Amino acid sequence: MTALTLVIPIFGLVVIGWLAALTGVLSERVSEGLSEYVFAIAIPALIITTLTRPGMSGEIAWGYWFSYFGGVAVAWATASFIGIRREGVDRRGAVLHGFAASQSNTIFVGVPMILQAYGEDGAFPLFMLLAVHLPLMMGAATFLIEADGNRSLKDRLQGLGLVLIKNPIFLALLTGMAMKVFGIIPGGMVKTLLSDIGSTASTCALIALGAALRRYRVLHDLPGASIIAALKLGVHPLAVYVLAFHVFTMPTAYAGVAVLFAAMPVGINSYLLAARYRTEQGVIAASLLVSTIAGAATTVGWLLVLGRA
Structure with a gap:
């Protein structure tokens, strides 16, 4: 029931976005603008708010990261291996397939x-x-998408640097981490603004996703999506489970x-990354x-x- 009460509201927002687009309440232009707002404003605000949150401390073993x-x-x-062998999927598309199969929905469901x-x-x-x-x-995905086989490693890294400098999410991460290091915690009006904007990220992102479903042939894409x-729901956690519980040593809570x-x-x-690069x-x-x-x-x-249900 815990899982259902978390997942059903999320699915409900996607359905609302889909119905809004289907009935014309949300135009294609508005739904694209909503995606841009989430990527450029709402998620960066959420990141800064999260990274500057006071309180937590502890020690992380390397095995946790490796797992x-x-x-x-x-x-x-x-x-990526499966994706590149599918008809119509290019190198950038295969990268996005790999990214999707290993990128977890943490803010909306995981936390x-x-x-x-x-x-x-x-x-x-x-x-x-x-x-x-x-x-x-995001860094790995951006580097692989932007990489050009005819360019040197130096040129690729420079290109990645330029991309990251223009990426609102990376700028927010850098800002949030710097504020954490120097002990700067937003307060007053700044805290309120960041919190209010960040709180819209989940709802707007899921509604934008639902609206996008109206534009694409979801049934046609179901084999690849499945x-x-x-891979995301089975292979990813299974591999982590084996590494965390049977290869490396760490507290049970950390492994879980x-x-x-x-x-x-x-x-x-x-x-959002697929929409950014307009592929897949x-x-x-x-x-x-x-x-x-x-x-x-x-x-x-x-x-x-894990013995937690």
Whole structure:
């Protein structure tokens, strides 16, 4: 029931966005503008608010990072390998397939689910992983998408640097981390503005996703979307589970947090990135929807495996 009460409202927002676009309440121009707002304003505000939150402290062993991102590597490589062999999918599309299969929906589903399962014991490893997850995943995806086989490594890195400087999410991460290091905590009107804008990210992103489903042939994209969803909900958490519980040593709560983090549905950032580069939007949007629906059952399964349901 915990999983269902978290997933059903999320799916409901997607349906509202889809119905709004289907009935003409939201035009295509408005839905595209909503996606831009989420990517450029709402999510950056949410990132700064999260990274400057006071309180949490602890120690993270290297095994924790290797367990989670080792699972990421397995899911990403598998999805990219399958994607590049599908008709009509180019190199950039294969990168996005891999990114979607390993990019977790953490803010919208993961945070409340994991905090309910592990409480205070899971708060520190959760938010540390959240802080590292986005820049590392977005950086890797951006580098691979922007990479040109005819360019030198130096040119690729310079190109990536230019892309990141213009990326609102990376700018927000840099700002939030710098504020954390120097002990700057937003207060007063600034805190209120950041909090109010950041609180719109989830709702607007999911409605924008639902509106996008109206523009794409979701049924046509279901085979590819189902593969991505299966890798995200099955292969990714399974690989993390094996590494966290049977290869590396760490507190049980840390291992459980890593597994549940990996077991979340496809993250909204994969759709936003696909929309940004205007490629594979249909299959990525469909994979987010499929994985969110199926995630209600698979998350309950992982909670049972971890002894938390």
